[in-house]
Amino acid sequence: MGASRENIDLKRLPRHIAIIMDGNGRWAQEKGQDRLFGHFHGVESVRDIVEGCAELGIGYLTLYAFSTENWDRPAYEVTGLMELLVDTIRKEVETLNKNNIRLHVIGDMKMLPDYAQAELGEALELTASNTGLNLVMALSYSSRWELTEAVRNLARDVREGRLEPDAITQDTLHQYLSTRDFPDPELMIRTSGEYRISNFLLYQLAYAELYFTNVRWPDFRKKDLYEAILDFQGRERRFGKTSAQIQQDLTAPEGTF
Numbered sequence: 001m002g003a004s005r006e007n008i009d010l011k012r013l014p015r016h017i018a019i020i021m022d023g024n025g026r027w028a029q030e031k032g033q034d035r036l037f038g039h040f041h042g043v044e045s046v047r048d049i050v051e052g053c054a055e056l057g058i059g060y061l062t063l064y065a066f067s068t069e070n071w072d073r074p075a076y077e078v079t080g081l082m083e084l085l086v087d088t089i090r091k092e093v094e095t096l097n098k099n100n101i102r103l104h105v106i107g108d109m110k111m112l113p114d115y116a117q118a119e120l121g122e123a124l125e126l127t128a129s130n131t132g133l134n135l136v137m138a139l140s141y142s143s144r145w146e147l148t149e150a151v152r153n154l155a156r157d158v159r160e161g162r163l164e165p166d167a168i169t170q171d172t173l174h175q176y177l178s179t180r181d182f183p184d185p186e187l188m189i190r191t192s193g194e195y196r197i198s199n200f201l202l203y204q205l206a207y208a209e210l211y212f213t214n215v216r217w218p219d220f221r222k223k224d225l226y227e228a229i230l231d232f233q234g235r236e237r238r239f240g241k242t243s244a245q246i247q248q249d250l251t252a253p254e255g256t257f
């Protein structure tokens, strides 16, 4: 039985979905093709999923496209990926604007080749006034990189007297993260049958529901997204409380607390 869009409760959508788009290389190799062939086809999935999220009215979609560790892959793959990235962004800006989608980027942009930085900067600017789906590309991103940056900037502010150590709260730390403008993901999807986080949003995923599927990223389509969302909607999110408390919260009239 395929998951269908009609079964999704639009009032209980995850506000933010984060996806580790994995399995491009294996998908290609299983077809006797080069890994880049898989990345190339992965773009089709990105299009479909972005469209699917926009249609549903999801607020934020973060896509893990390239990790800090991925720089250590063979040079031809890294170069191919960068070219694909720039090419795709150039081609898609118009569609993003048509669909009111705003592009954001998180990650160490300084590591990207100049032409990629320039192209990205332009796309960010051109979509900056869109108010629909927020599409966050995690590029040259890793959580440990992000946390190290945050600590470095925070330490600098303390040294320069802008911040009191005793005044540091979770909200303060949040302000130093590259995700400061986004709510935490509520649903995290990883494709291709790997059960790990691979340095993705370690802090922000604290209470995300995790969903793993064997589907390789180039095969992942809207119906797979719907299946993940339906699975999410069937879960009880307790945030450390008991099930009874959660049930009571759900039935209590507003303003009870």
Ligand code: IPE
Pocket: 021, 022, 023, 024, 025, 026, 027, 065, 066, 067, 070, 081, 192, 217
């Ligand atoms: C995910 O697919 C895309 C990137 C990491 C850029 P992979 O390239 O990791 O594919 P597998 O995991 O080797 O199959």
Ligand code: IPE
Pocket: 020, 021, 022, 023, 064, 065, 066, 067, 070, 194, 196, 198
């Ligand atoms: C995680 O996938 C990074 C991206 C999807 C961009 P990897 O394929 O790099 O992760 P590992 O190496 O399997 O943990």
Ligand code: MG
Pocket: 022, 023, 024
């Ligand atoms: Mg992989």
